[in-house]
Amino acid sequence: MSDATTRDDATVLLRVERGLARATLHRPRAINALDHHMVLALAGALDSWEKDESVSVVLIDGAGDRGLCAGGDIRAIRASALDGDGEAARFWRDEYHLNARIARYAKPYVAFMDGVVMGGGVGVSAHGGFRVVTERATVGMPETTIGFVPDVGGTHLLSRAPGQVGTHMALTGTPVGAADALYAGLADHYVPSERLSDLAAALTDAESEAAVLATVGRFAESAPAGTLADRRSWIDTCYSADTAEEIVERLRAHGDPEAAEAAATIVGKSPSSVKTTLAALRRARALDTLEEVLEQEYRVSCAVLAWPDLVEGIRAQVIDKDRSPRWSPSTLAEVDTAVVEAAFAPAPDGPLGLAEPRLPRADPDVRGRPG
DSSP: OOOOOEEEEEEEEEETTTTTEEEEEOOOOGTBBBBBHHHHHHHHHHHHHHHHHTTEEEEEEEEEEEEEEBBOHHHHHHHHHHHTSSSSHHHHHHHHHHHHHHHSSSSOEEEEEEEEEEEEHHTTTTSEEEEEETTTOOOEEOGGGTTOOOTTHHHHHHHHHHSTEEEEEEEOOOOOOOHHHHTTTTEEEEOGGGGHHHHHHHTTTSSSHHHHHHHEEEBBBOOOOOSSHHHHHHHHHHSSSSSHHHHHHHHHOOHHHHHHHHHHHHHSSSSSHHHHHHHHHHHHHHHOOOHHHHHHHHHHHHHHTSHHHHHHHHHIIIIIIIOOOOOSSSGGSSSSSHHHHHHHSSSSSOOOOOOOOOOOSSSSHHTTTTO
């Protein structure tokens, strides 16, 4: 007789089978984009499962065959920006608390990063203890494309990627595949998508972090080759420049066609977002904890909510889909440094109030990376 239990929250499916608690994001037509209800459902489930002695492992995945999660519900964020109702800020406040909770969760947290994993999808997966990518994985922080700035702890993750790889990913908004996600520190293990169901079944018998690591290890393989490591020669040279304008100049002058392509990509993004993203990444690198970075990201997100580029960028990408945003200002040179600096001012509704991080749950070697 099965001891499985299931609860259907419509957009989040929650169930427990033996020791495995499983949360499935369930908006497949929207590639499981996160809305406020989903964030609250996940937070509530984590609270419940942490106290449940029968639960040993938590697993998050996505419904459908397109991906774990395409990010936050940016249509709702745009509507909130236009209405000025404060809902976007409330959503981010709860979402960032969830991101911090995942990073410090008391039980093994496994994320199946299969298919599209963007923005908010990174937030509910890449802070977990066991991050599994597949051959279908497309992982990234594309916020500069919509006039926003990487959040959900994305600037924490990308600021700690090798060399200037994170800066390249953040400014261009370019997603990466499995091998490059592993290289950039956004994932830990590669498992072919056809083996995920068997891995999930095997996790029902794992009762400790060491057992989870051993179980994932039995299914893990070497990922197909990536490209970021080979591009470090121009990425590190060009993205180490002091300003966004100089980064673009170096990329154009480098001589590598891929560097020139990166320059053209950056120029097409929101200039205000590009400059603020660069500042956020460099400040994040100097902060010690994810919690501190999330506090910074919340201030920036609330500020950017009032900028015209966020509404315009979402319009161009998902409302009218003309892919022709009219940025204001339209060039990097026109962006006022004072506006960028003001984005880091305290949020109108105060700090997130995140608790100080707890000590790592286990020796870093148990999970194969720092806690």
